[in-house]
Amino acid sequence: MGNQLVQISTPGKTQTSESLTPAATAAPQFFPTPASGTGGAGKTFYIETFGCQMNVHDSEKVAGVLMARGYRPVENHEDADLVFYNTCSIREKAAQKVFSRLGAFKKQYHSSRKIIGVLGCVAQQEGERFFERAPHVNLVCGSASYSRLSDLLAQIEAGKRRVTGLSLDTDECFETEVTRRDNPFRAYLTIIEGCDKDCAYCVVPMTRGPERSRPSDKILGECLRLVDEGYREIQFLGQNVNSYRDPSPARRSFAELLARTAEIAGISRVRFITSHPRDFGPDIVEAIETHPALCDHVHLPVQSGSSRVLSRMLRGYTREEYLEKIHCIRNAKRDISVSTDVIVGFCGETREDFEQTLSLLEDVEYDQVFSFKYSPRPKTAAGGWADSVPEDEKAARLAELQERQRVIQARRNQALIGREFEVLVEGFQPRLGQAIGRTTSNRAINFPGEPDWVGLLMMVRVTAAGPNSLVGMRAGAT
Ligand code: 5AD
Numbered sequence: 001m002g003n004q005l006v007q008i009s010t011p012g013k014t015q016t017s018e019s020l021t022p023a024a025t026a027a028p029q030f031f032p033t034p035a036s037g038t039g040g041a042g043k044t045f046y047i048e049t050f051g052c053q054m055n056v057h058d059s060e061k062v063a064g065v066l067m068a069r070g071y072r073p074v075e076n077h078e079d080a081d082l083v084f085y086n087t088c089s090i091r092e093k094a095a096q097k098v099f100s101r102l103g104a105f106k107k108q109y110h111s112s113r114k115i116i117g118v119l120g121c122v123a124q125q126e127g128e129r130f131f132e133r134a135p136h137v138n139l140v141c142g143s144a145s146y147s148r149l150s151d152l153l154a155q156i157e158a159g160k161r162r163v164t165g166l167s168l169d170t171d172e173c174f175e176t177e178v179t180r181r182d183n184p185f186r187a188y189l190t191i192i193e194g195c196d197k198d199c200a201y202c203v204v205p206m207t208r209g210p211e212r213s214r215p216s217d218k219i220l221g222e223c224l225r226l227v228d229e230g231y232r233e234i235q236f237l238g239q240n241v242n243s244y245r246d247p248s249p250a251r252r253s254f255a256e257l258l259a260r261t262a263e264i265a266g267i268s269r270v271r272f273i274t275s276h277p278r279d280f281g282p283d284i285v286e287a288i289e290t291h292p293a294l295c296d297h298v299h300l301p302v303q304s305g306s307s308r309v310l311s312r313m314l315r316g317y318t319r320e321e322y323l324e325k326i327h328c329i330r331n332a333k334r335d336i337s338v339s340t341d342v343i344v345g346f347c348g349e350t351r352e353d354f355e356q357t358l359s360l361l362e363d364v365e366y367d368q369v370f371s372f373k374y375s376p377r378p379k380t381a382a383g384g385w386a387d388s389v390p391e392d393e394k395a396a397r398l399a400e401l402q403e404r405q406r407v408i409q410a411r412r413n414q415a416l417i418g419r420e421f422e423v424l425v426e427g428f429q430p431r432l433g434q435a436i437g438r439t440t441s442n443r444a445i446n447f448p449g450e451p452d453w454v455g456l457l458m459m460v461r462v463t464a465a466g467p468n469s470l471v472g473m474r475a476g477a478t
């Protein structure tokens with residue numbers, strides 16, 4: 001699912017860790033307000049978001065719905081009449097954080113009349129039980145019910161003490177005309193929601209419901225509108241973005257949708273996250289080869305380098321099958337960077353299995369790896385199996401894997417010194433006089449710059465490299 005997991009406190013809006021830059025402070029875009037009631041007129045809100053880009057973008061949509069009802073965003077929860085927590089339950093620690101945040105909140109506001117809502121994966125998983133653990137909560141709503149959010153708010157505004165939106169029985173995506181995007185250059189756009197893959201360790205199919213794709217014509221129409229509004233980069237989102245199945249008569253494949261989007265005049269970059277190896281085919285690589293606006297980066301979570309573990313994880317591919325996909329990417333006419341997610345210490349993972357994951361890192365030479373200790377989750381297939389790898393062993397494996405990858409990344413980044421890349425400037429650090437940008441291959445690069453470069457595309461020459469970022473010098477504006 002593509003996951004630079006982040007916790008973000010937000011002034012009534014969402015921020016990604018990447019967008020904590022001056023770019024995020026530019027004026028957001030607003031769209032026509034649907035006739036949804038104005039019960040929030042004069043009231044204020046604040047959203048705190050935990051989790052992946054899907055959650056970050058959901059919060060952008062929720063903020064839009066609140067503003068359409070008349071609520072106004074504020075900088076901190078102290079000043080807010082309504083506080084929403086958009087939660088993540090992918091690992092136990094993330095889920096626990098929600099309850100500790102709510103506990104602290106209760107102490108601070110035990111006698112206040114603030115409305116508190118819990119959204120997202122923990123809301124879906126805990127359901128009505130949330131009210132027992134946190135009686136001061138007023139609204140519990142999972143992501144599959146966000147299209148009902150305006151109605152639920154109307155009930156609260158009318159004085160109802162507790163409301164829930166917990167149905168997973170939906171074939172709809174949560175779409176809204178009023179999304180309040182935070183980054184003025186990059187627009188997230190959900191093209192598919194939910195997950196049908198049922199990996200043994202994962203809560204997502206339970207918390208986000210079944211896979212459902214949006215019609216391609218609607219997506220393309222929305223891209224045209226986003227370009228008109230000045231966005232230069234579109235990032236397609238989906239738990240398994242490449243499992244996209246066009247429900248419209250056009251029946252466009254995911255690769256066709258990427259190609260059509262990249263052909264829209266005015267779009268400089270198209271990204272997509274996260275790809276599932278099982279549905280990843282050569283047509284996606286061909287689309288990247290032939291469309292310069294399609295970014296040369298694929299996030300392809302492997303989870304483990306051992307076919308035995310992959311089979312227990314119910315991932316639906318072997319190490320060899322995964323490596324064939326990598327081979328196809330590496331043989332492309334364009335350099336394509338590859339990142340991945342890895343879980344260490346899954347039930348029954350032996351030292352030998354783990355060593356196969358280490359050897360996979362060497363074979364693939366990833367540009368970035370997001371790695372996690374296995375965390376048993378309730379109601380998943382593996383949740384009932386023995387969590388056989390002790391915690392300290394998981395931690396040791398994680399550290400070993402991260403050190404191995406640090407060396408690989410340092411080596412790969414060093415090889416880029418002297419080369420020039422097109423960079424989209426996403427921010428500026430006044431204290432350092434440094435611009436912060438991103439290459440099409442999703443590498444962060446810092447270089448001496450000016451505040452008004454934010455939002456521009458320019459060529460930057462790499463002058464130094466560390467494992468996690470590059471340093472450069474502007475070569476010439478484009
Ligand atoms: N424990 C640890 N990591 C997990 N992930 C998903 N479920 C779990 C779990 N129970 C990781 C996977 C996924 C990423 C978003 O989070 O690597 O790709």
Ligand code: SF4
Pocket residue numbers: 001195196197198199202203204205239240276
């Ligand atoms: Fe990704 Fe598997 Fe979880 Fe689906 S079940 S979101 S494919 S890890």
